[in-house]
Amino acid sequence: MAKNTTDVRRYPGFFSFTILCLFLLYTPLIIVTIYSFNDSKSITTWGGFSFRWYQDIFYGLEAAKFKTAAWNSISIALMAGITATVIATSAAIGMIRGEPFKGKSLSFGLINLPLMVPEIVSAVATLIFFSAIGFTRGYMSILLAHIVFCIPFAYLPIAARLEGIEKSYEEAAIDLYATRWKAFTKVLMPLMAPGILSGFLLAFIISLDDFIITNFVKGAGVETLPTAIFGSVKQGIKPNIMALSTLMLLVSIFFVSLSYLINKLGERTGDKQS
Amino acid sequence: MTDSSPLALEVSHAVKIYGALPNAVKALNDVSIDVANNEFFTLLGPSGCGKTTLLRMIAGFETITEGSIRLFGENIENLPANKRPVNTVFQQYALFPHMTVLQNVAFGLTMLGKSDREANGIATRMLDMVQLGEFSNRKPTQLSGGQQQRVALARALAPSPKLLLLDEPLSALDLKLRHAMRVELKQIQEELGITFIFVTHDQEEALTMSDRIAVMSNGELQQIGTGREIYEEPKNKFVADFIGETNLLTTQVESIQGANAVCVVGNHTPLECASAGGISIGDTGIISIRPERITLTKPGSDATGSNLTGTVKRFIYLGTDTQCMVELDDGTEIHVRVQNAHDSATDFDVGERASIKIDQGAARLLVN
Numbered sequence: 001m002a003k004n005t006t007d008v009r010r011y012p013g014f015f016s017f018t019i020l021c022l023f024l025l026y027t028p029l030i031i032v033t034i035y036s037f038n039d040s041k042s043i044t045t046w047g048g049f050s051f052r053w054y055q056d057i058f059y060g061l062e063a064a065k066f067k068t069a070a071w072n073s074i075s076i077a078l079m080a081g082i083t084a085t086v087i088a089t090s091a092a093i094g095m096i097r098g099e100p101f102k103g104k105s106l107s108f109g110l111i112n113l114p115l116m117v118p119e120i121v122s123a124v125a126t127l128i129f130f131s132a133i134g135f136t137r138g139y140m141s142i143l144l145a146h147i148v149f150c151i152p153f154a155y156l157p158i159a160a161r162l163e164g165i166e167k168s169y170e171e172a173a174i175d176l177y178a179t180r181w182k183a184f185t186k187v188l189m190p191l192m193a194p195g196i197l198s199g200f201l202l203a204f205i206i207s208l209d210d211f212i213i214t215n216f217v218k219g220a221g222v223e224t225l226p227t228a229i230f231g232s233v234k235q236g237i238k239p240n241i242m243a244l245s246t247l248m249l250l251v252s253i254f255f256v257s258l259s260y261l262i263n264k265l266g267e268r269t270g271d272k273q274s
Numbered sequence: 275m276t277d278s279s280p281l282a283l284e285v286s287h288a289v290k291i292y293g294a295l296p297n298a299v300k301a302l303n304d305v306s307i308d309v310a311n312n313e314f315f316t317l318l319g320p321s322g323c324g325k326t327t328l329l330r331m332i333a334g335f336e337t338i339t340e341g342s343i344r345l346f347g348e349n350i351e352n353l354p355a356n357k358r359p360v361n362t363v364f365q366q367y368a369l370f371p372h373m374t375v376l377q378n379v380a381f382g383l384t385m386l387g388k389s390d391r392e393a394n395g396i397a398t399r400m401l402d403m404v405q406l407g408e409f410s411n412r413k414p415t416q417l418s419g420g421q422q423q424r425v426a427l428a429r430a431l432a433p434s435p436k437l438l439l440l441d442e443p444l445s446a447l448d449l450k451l452r453h454a455m456r457v458e459l460k461q462i463q464e465e466l467g468i469t470f471i472f473v474t475h476d477q478e479e480a481l482t483m484s485d486r487i488a489v490m491s492n493g494e495l496q497q498i499g500t501g502r503e504i505y506e507e508p509k510n511k512f513v514a515d516f517i518g519e520t521n522l523l524t525t526q527v528e529s530i531q532g533a534n535a536v537c538v539v540g541n542h543t544p545l546e547c548a549s550a551g552g553i554s555i556g557d558t559g560i561i562s563i564r565p566e567r568i569t570l571t572k573p574g575s576d577a578t579g580s581n582l583t584g585t586v587k588r589f590i591y592l593g594t595d596t597q598c599m600v601e602l603d604d605g606t607e608i609h610v611r612v613q614n615a616h617d618s619a620t621d622f623d624v625g626e627r628a629s630i631k632i633d634q635g636a637a638r639l640l641v642n
């Protein structure tokens with residue numbers, strides 16, 4: 001790295017500004033994490049280290065509620081993630097490998113619109129749509145809504161990966177007597193795998209963490225983890241929520257890092273031949 | 275294949291237009307080639323002349339706008355790429371990075387429905403043929419460029435195609451390796467008896483390997499012939515200029531003697547030129563003379579009768595030979611090549627007058 005004067009790191013105040021941003025971003029998370037190990041009923045005074053709130057989530061008063069919520073969250077995230085990934089993969093192949101068609105950029109915009117629209121707008125719109133068609137709110141309505149808003153998150157890494165794969169691999173497969181399907185399963189899919197996996201993980205985590213849309217479209221009685229936590233907090237913040245939040249934070253960090261690593265790994269072992 | 279002498283490939287009046295009308299590109303214009311069985315046939319031309327387009331049409335990756343393509347007498351226009359008994363060696367090799375070298379080579383055989391054992395057996399033999407037997411369990415990215423090139427060749431040859439297409443397969447290799455691969459490719463082709471269609475923009479490569487060469491320019495066929503034919507009897511200015519080095523002099527036909535035309539060059543010196551016929555007195559044209567077929571002598575020292583003279587301008591040392599620039603008396607400049615083996619030929623000083631002798635039959639008149 002040549003040290004030139006336009007390097008942003010040399011601007012005055014850059015360092016302190018960075019520290020301030022990191023501080024604002026991470027202090028709350030760090031405090032929550034630390035206090036989740038607090039051996040006290042108070043959420044502000046430190047009463048020694050313990051795992052009691054972690055025990056409380058699994059065996060305490062709200063354990064049953066959290067358990068169903070967690071099951072709902074994970075099963076919805078899995079199904080929504082998988083479905084969104086399948087749709088996003090087909091969309092990416094159609095958009096990138098297909099012949100140019102009228103409205104291609106419009107389609108691209110439509111696929112990625114949910115990334116741009118404020119989530120509250122999507123939430124209200126989805127709610128109105130479901131009531132308009134008389135769709136019963138509950139598990140299925142959450143799942144459907146999640147599939148839809150997960151698609152762009154799955155699409156982006158998949159499309160990025162596909163764009164880096166030269167067309168000649170599929171042509172070589174077809175040249176060597178593979179059918180279109182075989183060329184896809186034997187050559188294109190394995191090459192796209194890192195992008196597909198990372199798209200799935202991203203969709204999974206986005207679904208797992210979603211609150212606003214879920215809160216709007218869920219029926220009474222059906223909770224996911226974020227809505228269950230919100231419901232709990234409304235009656236006052238108890239330390240067990242911090243423990244639960246810390247666990248979710250861990251899961252998120254794990255999946256996001258996994259997605260990132262897979263992408264990195266794919267780049268290195270990927271298609272780039274000299 | 276009941277035909278006694280089937281042509282491996284017949285492309286007739288092929289036209290290829292990319293895109294729709296407002297910005298359509300005519301990549302091929304009325305191209306016809308016939309390739310005999312077991313021939314090493316080369317498509318040669320500058321960048322953008324349509325070589326890849328023609329190859330991709332034969333492989334089945336591009337549709338043909340007009341005209342027809344026949345493979346051993348059979349019209350293959352409606353045959354999809356994966357049903358044509360034609361394999362391609364891609365320019366960037368396109369080896370499957372997630373498969374081992376052996377799996378790459380066996381891929382085509384597996385897709386043809388061969389059992390894994392049989393496919394691997396043939397693939398192993400192919401890898402031995404290109405001397406890469408010991409690398410079969412490596413991934414393509416763990417091979418050098420030259421080794422990847424051989425794997426690509428083995429992969430394309432493994433299913434025993436009737437026709438092998440090679441799109442500038444040597445262009446990514448360094449000079450030494452490229453020269454070695456030329457010889458090897460030619461040997462493999464002769465050994466297996468498979469018809470090769472080889473694309474290159476390197477005329478030397480084309481001359482060293484090919485049985486016949488098709489010279490293309492701007493989507494049009496310029497000339498088809500053996501290396502010797504296109505080098506020694508170029509049909510037009512483009513071919514003469516593109517293949518090897520040449521001197522091009524504009525001229526006018528003075529008189530006609532049989533198949534030869536007498537033209538004037540330099541300071542009204544008559545020069546007998548071979549021509550393809552179809553010329554008449556007064557026509558303007560271009561004379562092509564290869565620089566190695568011109569010799570310089572001291573003025574008045576020989577009696578061969580040429581009175582074309584000029585002034586030596588510059589010498590450029592090129593290793594095996596020396597290039598000499600001579601200005602004719604009318605101001606046109608010509609190049610002369612002299613082998614460095616006998617140094618007497620470069621025994622001139624810059625600025626010295628020289629008498630210029632052109633070999634019998636070395637001058638060719640090109641009308642277009």
Ligand SMILES: Nc1ncnc2c1ncn2[C@@H]1O[C@H](COP(=O)(O)OP(=O)(O)OP(=O)(O)O)[C@@H](O)[C@H]1O
Nearest residue numbers: 292293299301320321322323324325326327328475
């Ligand atoms: N898919 C395409 N769409 C539109 N035009 C194309 C397409 N492919 C090629 N062309 C045009 O057709 C012409 C011939 O291209 P082609 O790739 O056949 O050239 P080439 O002889 O192989 O050149 P090179 O030596 O650079 O590979 C070029 O003018 C090119 O721009």
Ligand SMILES: [Mg+2]
Nearest residue numbers: 325326327441
């Ligand atoms: Mg090309």
